[in-house]
Amino acid sequence: MLQDLDILEDWTTIRKAMATLGPHRVKTEPPVKLEKHLHSARSEEGRLYYDGEWYIRGQTICIDKKDECPTSAVITTINHDEVWFKRPDGSKSKLYISQLQKGKYSIKHS
Template identity: 35%
Template sequence: MIQSMWLTHWRGQLSVKPIMTRKLRRRPNDPVPIPDKRRKPLNYLLTDEQIMEDLRTLNKLKSPKRPASPSSPEHLPSTPVDTPSQRYEARIEEGKLYYDKRWYHKSQAIYLESKENTKISCVISSVGTNEIWVRKTSDSTKMRIYLGQLQRGAFIIRRRSAA
């Protein structure tokens, strides 16, 4: 306490003042200052309905299969994963996206069309296991596009020349 404060006595009054110190260089045992990292905002374009639909699909896939009883409809052959809501064929294999009978890869120039008929010029920045990340060429912001969104037609991918 005495090192950080000093006392002054002036005309019968006692006051406490902090000692002003200047750090000219970092001491060997001081921790290294962490720089403040600014990240670009991510645009999530999922509606609540799309999120709930994806969660229901995931829960169906994760739920353990119980032995089917003859009275339940589970003993009937299951329908394929392709449902009427799936309009486009889309899958990811070995770090590449297969969409609408074409293969797409990282750093490929594309057009991304949405339901609102907006056409965005993008570049595929990465291909994950269940999603792709694209970077808009206009402002360099990144967007995550899920495989389910491509299958439903919420987003449509078209090739564009890299010129």
């Protein structure tokens, strides 16, 4: 069984060893980048509200992504967190509402 004197000796040895290592450096993590919503976008009752305009299923829209040519599409479905659309070539894709809010994509009426 350990005696108080043994514990104190061990503690003193640990403290001396820590002192020789130098000051304790706390690794700081970079601040968390809060993503601001640049655009207003939300869905309500099967409709999409984006930058002051309402969009509904069946409407033709123009989808614009930075550094790419605008694309024409027809809205097929609007959910609480995503918008599905169909391109003229028949392919279907989706946009997350968060992508619209962050400005990764923008849409407008055609």
